[in-house]
Amino acid sequence: MTDLNQIINYTQIFQDVELASAIGQLKKDPQALSAFINGQQDKVFKQVVKQKENTFQKVYGDLNKATKVQETILLYDERNRDLAKIQEQVYENQKQSADAIDEDTNLAGRKSEMNEWSVNNKKDTLFVFSSIFIMLSGLLLITVLWRMGLISSYLWVALGTPLIIICILIIVNRSQYTDTLRNKRYWNKKIFEGKYDKIPVPICPDVLQGLEKGLDSARTFAQKAVVQGANAFAQGANAVAQGANTFAQGANGVTPSAPSLASAPSPASAPSPASAPRK
Amino acid sequence: MSFKCQEQTSSFTDTEVNALYQPVPKANPGLLGNASITRDSNGMISSSELTRMIASLKKSGVIPDPHTAPTSTAYMAKVNAFLGSVQNEYCWYESRYKYVLNKLFSTVQQGYRSNSGEVQMAIQKYLKQTQDLNKKLNDLTQMAGSITDDILASSDTLSAEVAELNAHIQDQKVKLDKQNKIISSGEAAATIRKEMVRYTEEKARHSDNLLKMYGFLNIVVLGLLVYVYKAASD
Numbered sequence: 001m002t003d004l005n006q007i008i009n010y011t012q013i014f015q016d017v018e019l020a021s022a023i024g025q026l027k028k029d030p031q032a033l034s035a036f037i038n039g040q041q042d043k044v045f046k047q048v049v050k051q052k053e054n055t056f057q058k059v060y061g062d063l064n065k066a067t068k069v070q071e072t073i074l075l076y077d078e079r080n081r082d083l084a085k086i087q088e089q090v091y092e093n094q095k096q097s098a099d100a101i102d103e104d105t106n107l108a109g110r111k112s113e114m115n116e117w118s119v120n121n122k123k124d125t126l127f128v129f130s131s132i133f134i135m136l137s138g139l140l141l142i143t144v145l146w147r148m149g150l151i152s153s154y155l156w157v158a159l160g161t162p163l164i165i166i167c168i169l170i171i172v173n174r175s176q177y178t179d180t181l182r183n184k185r186y187w188n189k190k191i192f193e194g195k196y197d198k199i200p201v202p203i204c205p206d207v208l209q210g211l212e213k214g215l216d217s218a219r220t221f222a223q224k225a226v227v228q229g230a231n232a233f234a235q236g237a238n239a240v241a242q243g244a245n246t247f248a249q250g251a252n253g254v255t256p257s258a259p260s261l262a263s264a265p266s267p268a269s270a271p272s273p274a275s276a277p278r279k
Numbered sequence: 280m281s282f283k284c285q286e287q288t289s290s291f292t293d294t295e296v297n298a299l300y301q302p303v304p305k306a307n308p309g310l311l312g313n314a315s316i317t318r319d320s321n322g323m324i325s326s327s328e329l330t331r332m333i334a335s336l337k338k339s340g341v342i343p344d345p346h347t348a349p350t351s352t353a354y355m356a357k358v359n360a361f362l363g364s365v366q367n368e369y370c371w372y373e374s375r376y377k378y379v380l381n382k383l384f385s386t387v388q389q390g391y392r393s394n395s396g397e398v399q400m401a402i403q404k405y406l407k408q409t410q411d412l413n414k415k416l417n418d419l420t421q422m423a424g425s426i427t428d429d430i431l432a433s434s435d436t437l438s439a440e441v442a443e444l445n446a447h448i449q450d451q452k453v454k455l456d457k458q459n460k461i462i463s464s465g466e467a468a469a470t471i472r473k474e475m476v477r478y479t480e481e482k483a484r485h486s487d488n489l490l491k492m493y494g495f496l497n498i499v500v501l502g503l504l505v506y507v508y509k510a511a512s513d
Contacts, residue, residue, distance in 0.1 A: 037391065041384040049377055052416055056369055057281045059423040063365070066430040067358045073437045074351050080444040087451040094458045101465040108472035115479030122486035129493035136500040143507045 113185060120187035124178065128171055135167035284370035291378050296408055300371045307341055307364035309371075310422045311415060324418055329425045342426060345433065369419055376412040383409050 026033040139160055146156040183189035300309035310332075317328040324332070336342045343361055348354035383405035390398045 033391075034388075037388050041388060045380060045384055048380065052373070052376070056373075056416070056420050056423070059420050059427070060362075060365065060369070061281065063423045063427045063430070064362060066427045066434070067362065070345060070430050070434045070437065071351070071355055071358065073434050073441065074345050074354060077437055077441050077444065078351050080441055080448065084444055084448050084451065087448060087455070091451060091455055091458070094455065094462065098458055098462050098465060101462060101469050105465060105469040105472055108469060108476050112472055112475040112479055115476060115483060119479055119482045119486055122483065122490060126486060126489050126493060129490060129497060133493055133497050133500060136497060136504060140500055140504045140507065143504060147507055147510065 117185070117187050121178070124174055128174055131167050131170045135163045138163045282366050284366075284373055287374040287378060291375060293404075293408075296375050296379055296412075300368045302364060302367065306367070307360055308339075309368045310336065310341070310365065311368070311418055316418070322414065322417075324421050329421065332422065333425055333429055337429075342429075345437065365419070365423060369416070372412055372415045372419065376409065376416055379405055379408045379412055 026036055142151065142156050142159045145151045146153065151159075181190050183191055300311065302308055316332075317325050319325050333342065337344055341361070341364075343354055343357035345351075345354050348357060383402065386398060386401045386405055390402060
């Protein structure tokens with residue numbers, strides 16, 4: 001290690017000596033000194049200027065790239081805005097279409113209801129026409145019979161008057177019903193308002209319980225009545241069977257070969273025909 | 280993207296050396312004005328001063344702002360003009376700097392040969408001019424760096440806007456999908472109801488025919504009735 005330090009020190013001393021001798025030589029030769037200084041100055045000048053240029057070129061390059069990036073993002077932003085606008089327009093158009101379809105659907109629904117009412121009205125008119133036709137046909141028939149002398153004028157009047165009255169009643173009834181009681185939107189619905197108030201139907205727990213109790217008691221009563229009726233019927237049947245047996249026994253005393261009525265099945269507790277006693 | 284300044288062949292007078300950047304007519308004004316600048320201990324522009332200067336330049340429209348530009352094309356044109364003016368300003372000061380530095384070295388070299396008071400004064404003058412122009416170039420470099428930072432920051436803002444727009448577009452897409460479904464189902468309902476209208480019209484025609492027939496039959500029967508009744512009267 002010590003040797004190495006010594007070598008370094010010697011080298012530095014040699015360099016200094018060499019530099020001093022070179023400077024001394026340059027001082028002796030002004031032209032060489034001038035050329036040396038020029039060369040060094042030029043070198044420093046170029047280095048300084050190059051450093052400045054490089055630094056600024058780097059910063060300027062960054063600035064340029066940043067502006068390009070911003071331009072790209074700006075264009076992207078603009079395209080996005082355009083896309084959003086287009087989408088908004090499409091949305092509005094579709095909304096209008098959807099509204100139109102909705103309106104069409106409602107309109108078609110209402111039109112269908114109106115047509116349905118109109119058709120049913122025509123059918124009602126058809127019913128009236130057919131009634132008139134039947135009435136006229138009946139009148140024609142009895143008139144022909146009257147003309148042929150098969151029925152008298154009194155009978156003609158007696159048969160014709162009810163026909164006419166029924167027909168008139170039908171017409172008046174249909175007309176009144178359609179004008180006053182029929183729902184103006186739905187043919188099959190009837191209007192219950194106008195003459196009387198609506199029937200109040202309170203939905204209260206007490207009322208519901210009362211209704212349920214009433215239904216239960218009615219069900220119990222019906223079951224009891226059915227059971228009692230069945231019992232009474234069974235008792236009656238037994239009585240009939242007993243009476244029949246008595247009658248059969250009496251009859252057997254008169255005609256031995258007569259069949260026994262006791263073989264007929266009784267509704268309740270009657271023995272089967274196979275098990276019935278035969279004599 | 281690098282650029283090369285034009286080589287200055289002619290010499291400058293002292294007035295020309297000290298002159299501020301003078302842009303060509305209708306071109307962007309320079310980044311550096313003649314106002315005093317607050318500097319730190321190293322002679323560099325302080326960060327607060329930089330922020331103030333950039334805000335002022337943006338306000339005056341020297342630095343283009345994407346938010347105030349009417350279109351992207353206009354903005355790009357402004358950016359190109361701005362970059363060109365930065366180049367020109369740099370070249371303006373750089374040519375003078377090179378000239379003065381060269382003069383300084385020449386004078387120093389002259390001082391080796393004859394170190395007179397006049398030479399010393401010239402050295403001081405050129406040294407001062409070199410320092411001033413060096414500051415200008417450093418200021419320009421600092422400004423360019425800060426403007427880059429500012430642009431990148433505003434790019435971040437733009438990116439946030441883009442993200443927001445993208446989210447909006449996605450929302451709209453979902454809405455459109457829903458609307459499409461509504462339209463499809465609505466069309467089906469409308470078709471059915473239109474068919475129902477057609478069907479009721481058909482029924483009405485059928486009823487009309489029956490009504491006509493019964494009307495005719497009624498008239499015939501009535502005629503017959505009248506005829507038979509009249510025949511009986513006769």
